[in-house]
Amino acid sequence: LGEKFHLVRWDYRGTGRSDEPRDVKAYSLELSGQDLQAVITKIKTDKPNKKIITVGWSMGTPTTMTFMKNNPDIKIDGFISVVGMVHLNFTEASLNTEEIVKYSIAANDPDYKFSTIAYGLNGLSNFRTFKPSSDQYRALKLGDSIIVPPEYRKYEAKREY
Structure with missing residues (x-):
């Protein structure tokens, strides 16, 4: 190639x-x-x-x-x-970058703690304009977050925002 x-x-x-x-x-x-x-x-x-x-x-x-x-x-x-x-389709509230960063960090928890990841995903979904998120959509996003490589999680955890 x-x-x-x-x-x-x-x-x-x-x-x-x-x-x-x-x-x-x-x-x-x-x-x-x-x-x-x-x-x-x-x-x-x-x-x-x-x-x-x-x-x-x-x-x-x-x-x-x-x-x-x-x-x-x-x-x-x-x-x-x-x-x-x-x-x-993010809401106007999503312009609050500090809130998005907080939830993004949680959604990519370097320790793979399920409750922290779920907290982050739920927080991020609150910025969306469509309500409510279906169980299937939340499961998809949880699956996306779970497969993030550990190296990326550890790198993101070290970053200062």
Whole structure:
């Protein structure tokens, strides 16, 4: 595959090897879309004949959709969404980033404590505009949270918000 394909992957702000912005306003879908635009522009400049197919996993879906909405003049050759969130429909209260961070940390508990994970998931679901969440939806989200790798949980637990 290496002869035919070239994988380019970047870390979202504050994850992996990227810098950790201190200001929570540095984390937004619009800014993630701008970051993707910078990556795609660089690839198109360095390798103008390469086809670009984006693969958006989870938040990568709305990030790619934001990029496409804001950059209709920049062509990509394909887009694959993997477990992507399309309509987040968060309430105005979700603009309280500190609350979301608190529940997100709990939902990704590094110790795999079920009650802490459930607390985080329930807290996050309260920011959604649709009510109530079905048992099936909550079970799906709990399953998503349970399969988060321990390395990621431990890394997230060390971060300072």
